[in-house]
Amino acid sequence: MHSSDAIAAGAAKFPKPADRTFQYGTAGFRMKASLLDSVVYRVGLLAALRSRKLNGQTIGVMITASHNPPDDNGVKLGEMLEASWENHATTLANAKNEHALVETYELLTDNLNIKPEAKSRVVFARDTRASGPHLVTALVEALNATGTESTDCRVLTTPQLHYLTRCINTKGTVYEYGEPTEQGYYKKLAVAFNTAMQGAKFSGPVTVDCANGVGGPKLRELIKHLPSVSDGGVEIKVVNDDIVEPEKLNHLCGADYVKTGQRAPPSSQAAPLARCASLDGDADRIVYYFLDSDSTFRLLDGDRIATLAALFIGDLARSAGLGEKLKVGVVQTAYANGSSTAYIENDLRLPVVCTPTGVKHLHHAATKFDVGVYFEANGHGTVVFSDLALKRLFKYEPKSPAQSSSLNTLRALSHLINQTVGDALSDLLLVEVILAHKGWGPKEWDQTYTDLPNRLVRVEVADRNIFKTVDAERKLEKPEGVQALIDGLVGKYKQGRAFARASGTEDAVRVYAEASTRGEADDLAAKVAGIVK
Ligand code: 16G
Ligand code: ZN
CATH class of the missing domain: 3.40.120.10 (Alpha-D-Glucose-1,6-Bisphosphate, subunit A, domain 3)
Known part of the structure; x- marks a missing residue:
């Protein structure tokens, strides 16, 4: 035919x-x-x-x-x-x-x-x-x-398919990414993880909520390739991994449930200070969280993973003797908490770039750095190493045992981190490696900086297409005059910041606001919502 x-x-x-x-x-x-x-x-x-x-x-x-x-x-x-x-x-x-x-x-x-x-x-x-x-x-x-x-x-998980595609397309070239099979994916992560873990030690288990989606069986498979707990491996407790009853998928669990509602899944049994993580339904997003000693819920979202990764990789690059040759940068969206941006710029002294929402924008901007760390606050992200950075990393001759050890860890991270797209399983292992090296629990991680109180609201409007943004969605260009009203409001709040953008996935406008107190953030969000309505 x-x-x-x-x-x-x-x-x-x-x-x-x-x-x-x-x-x-x-x-x-x-x-x-x-x-x-x-x-x-x-x-x-x-x-x-x-x-x-x-x-x-x-x-x-x-x-x-x-x-x-x-x-x-x-x-x-x-x-x-x-x-x-x-x-x-x-x-x-x-x-x-x-x-x-x-x-x-x-x-x-x-x-x-x-x-x-x-x-x-x-x-x-x-x-x-x-x-x-x-x-x-x-x-x-x-x-x-x-x-x-x-x-x-x-x-498969979405990132596993990305992995396979990259492997197939680079086979036989100098950029060969790995063995183009699912087993090849687990082996690559496991080998990199073992190398990255040298000289570090875990404490306590991490409980992973798999949203009753594909991440469950795939995480179980990955665990088979990792060292057992008795061999010094991390103890990963898999929960919400029922894929037999389809209606359970993302129901009262998963990364989106946790991030949007700022709460643990009701099924969670975690004790105070135990670290927990949730994946989404196709395992390309992850957020961490824990209960504080007084049982208050603390979220460690994409911003936290980005800052943790940037801190660790920046330190490693310096201690490996590559501080000048590997420029680390961070890419965020307007949703990133203002405190995270200030922490990266002022404490880590690393550059931050802001892009519109959507992974392709962040990914693209991240490739402009030698090592680009990008995460959306919702937990979607990864770290990309440029070809030049990889060349420098693998050619460099260490000048001391300390440099050599940092270099090995850094090289292992470049294999552990999925370079193709945000990958919850790879990100999980990355976070675990970093916490183990630092000897941190979730509380120490949480204490690196204090989030500004913030509020996200969804506003139903007659026509969301009239809302046109500029400056990485931080300002409204249209409807005319609306941005001036928002600016006027924001100026009245201590550490105030707010923006409105049309959702790309729902028929609504999203308003984000932050300010120095909970009450002010709520108030600012409600007032900006009132303007765009
Ligand atoms: C899409 C994006 C996600 C973004 C979300 C925003 C990809 C793969 N996914 O799901 O990164 O956070 O849209 O949704 O780019 P919104 O436009 O409705 O706020
Ligand atoms: Zn997803």
């Missing part, structure tokens, strides 16, 4: 719901799983185009809705797409019927100078949602119709 006929025939099996308009956003496409067949089919077409455009480079496609409820699902390409390709995704998804779709596909092929005979390769995976296998059939149909070579990696 001619490929356009095959594409049309496949599309006819997964018709687009007539009353829907889809948009590829920061989270890819995400909605009720029952609406997603046609979208997944069309993302399959997009992946084929993308791979052909990149001369047969392997493209990852992930089917997941991360922290959303169990009935939702989503799909996105594994790489961080440039805006023009997000538009192509949207155009394909909205083609009315199979004929319009073929027309759009062929138009894109022409306009993007894609050779239809070029090779195309895709690897794909899904999280544990019940709707995953059915959506995979739509994806496979599209990959077959476009003559794309594909590999079904079944159930």
